Amino acid sequence: MATSIIKTDEIRRLNDTVLMSDGVMTANVDMSNITLAANHAGVKTALNASGDAPVYACRAWVNFDGTLGMTVNSSYGPDTSPNPIFASGNVTSITDLGVGIFAINFDVDMPHSNYAVAYSIEDGGGYNDIRVLNTDNSQSRTPSTYEFYAWDGTNLNDPEVMSLIFFA
Numbered sequence: 251m252a253t254s255i256i257k258t259d260e261i262r263r264l265n266d267t268v269l270m271s272d273g274v275m276t277a278n279v280d281m282s283n284i285t286l287a288a289n290h291a292g293v294k295t296a297l298n299a300s301g302d303a304p305v306y307a308c309r310a311w312v313n314f315d316g317t318l319g320m321t322v323n324s325s326y327g328p329d330t331s332p333n334p335i336f337a338s339g340n341v342t343s344i345t346d347l348g349v350g351i352f353a354i355n356f357d358v359d360m361p362h363s364n365y366a367v368a369y370s371i372e373d374g375g376g377y378n379d380i381r382v383l384n385t386d387n388s389q390s391r392t393p394s395t396y397e398f399y400a401w402d403g404t405n406l407n408d409p410e411v412m413s414l415i416f417f418a
Contacts, residue, residue, distance in 0.1 A: 309365065310340035310356050310416040316400060316408040320346035325355060336411075350399055350406025354414060359393035365418035371400065373409035381409060 286293055289304045299305050318332040326334050327343035334344055345353035371381035380403030389397035396416070400409050 306417055308339070308415050309360055309418045310338075310354075311414065312338040312341040312344070312354055313411065313413045314338070314344050315410060316346075316350075316352065316412055317410050320344075322346055322348050325353075347397065348406075350401065350408060351397070352400065352412075353390065353395050353397045355395055356393070356416075360416065360418045361393065362418060363391050363393055365396075365416050367396065367398075367414055367416055369412065369414045371409045371413075372411035373402070373407070379403070383412070383414075 288307070294300065294305055297305060313336045314334045315336065316334065318326075318334045320326050320332065320334060323345070325343040325345040326332060327341075328335060330343075335341065340357045341354055342357045343355045345355060347353055369383045371383060373379065373381055380401075382401040382403065383398050384401070385391060385396075385398050389399075391397065396414075398414075399406055400412065401407065402409075
């Protein structure tokens with residue numbers, strides 16, 4: 251419980267006593283009972299997002315090393331050795347499915363399998379090195395797993411650093 255000053259237009263639900271004095275409400279509020287729309291001005295301010303464009307949250311992200319010599323068809327995460335994951339959110343593990351073939355395993359499932367994926371690959375020694383991530387119809391794209399290929403422009407390869415973000 252916290253005592254807070256809240257503008258009346260920001261109150262959605264309260265389970266506790268509300269006191270009114272000089273136009274200011276003071277209440278003991280259980281914060282789990284307050285709901286704000288994703289694009290509420292308070293949410294945008296907290297995220298440093300200005301303007302009228304809506305805000306959409308990233309549902310999962312991962313930054314990992316694909317070169318650690320993982321065993322094919324084995325999953326690796328924070329409690330394994332090697333741990334290829336530098337940092338992540340809502341990702342439990344990476345599964346190595348062969349050279350240049352990986353699966354991202356989500357901790358909490360996506361709401362559907364039509365999520366958007368953005369990525370970057372850091373590998374190679376030059377500014378013009380081609381790096382591509384793609385999927386095909388034979389790979390799994392489910393609410394719990396995203397499989398993909400990593401290419402160096404010609405062949406499948408295991409890049410040094412891959413970062414993926416997921417929006418649903």
